[in-house]
Amino acid sequence: LTPTRDCVFCEIVAGREPGSFAYEDERVVAFMDLAAANPGHLLVVPRAHAESLADLEDAVGAHLFLVAKRMAAALRASGLRCEAVNLFVADGEAAGQEVFHVHVHVLPRWDGDGFRVDAEWTWPKRSELDAAAAALRSAYERLAG
Ligand SMILES: [Zn+2]
Numbered sequence: 001l002t003p004t005r006d007c008v009f010c011e012i013v014a015g016r017e018p019g020s021f022a023y024e025d026e027r028v029v030a031f032m033d034l035a036a037a038n039p040g041h042l043l044v045v046p047r048a049h050a051e052s053l054a055d056l057e058d059a060v061g062a063h064l065f066l067v068a069k070r071m072a073a074a075l076r077a078s079g080l081r082c083e084a085v086n087l088f089v090a091d092g093e094a095a096g097q098e099v100f101h102v103h104v105h106v107l108p109r110w111d112g113d114g115f116r117v118d119a120e121w122t123w124p125k126r127s128e129l130d131a132a133a134a135a136l137r138s139a140y141e142r143l144a145g
Pocket residue numbers: 003004007008009010011048049050100101
């Protein structure tokens with residue numbers, strides 16, 4: 001988990017690339033996303049390089065989400081247009097992750113803003129839901145133990 005000059009978020013955290021910072025502390029920073037879905041779209045980013053959620057220390061991950069929660073409240077109080085908020089994490093390339101340094105998107109939303117997350121929604125049978133829950137319980141216990 002060392003800073004890398006190949007990582008644009010490490011460069012922003014180090015001050016070698018420009019960033020518009022909304023928040024900083026010893027573990028995380030929040031800065032405005034250059035590709036904004038809506039004005040006020042920001043990213044909360046751990047200072048230490050971590051490619052994925054699995055690489056993030058639990059305490060840093062907990063703090064990352066705490067700051068994302070507080071930034072959502074800040075957005076609502078900022079005067080920027082914000083009727084609602086989405087938190088969004090892309091963890092892995094197939095999930096749409098483009099910068100491989102963990103980040104939480106905090107997105108101001110309003111009715112009709114055009115932002116969409118689409119899916120082929122299905123309605124699984126109860127037996128399928130139960131089987132998925134069992135697989136997850138087993139994996140969680142394995143990982144936590
Ligand atoms: Zn990085």
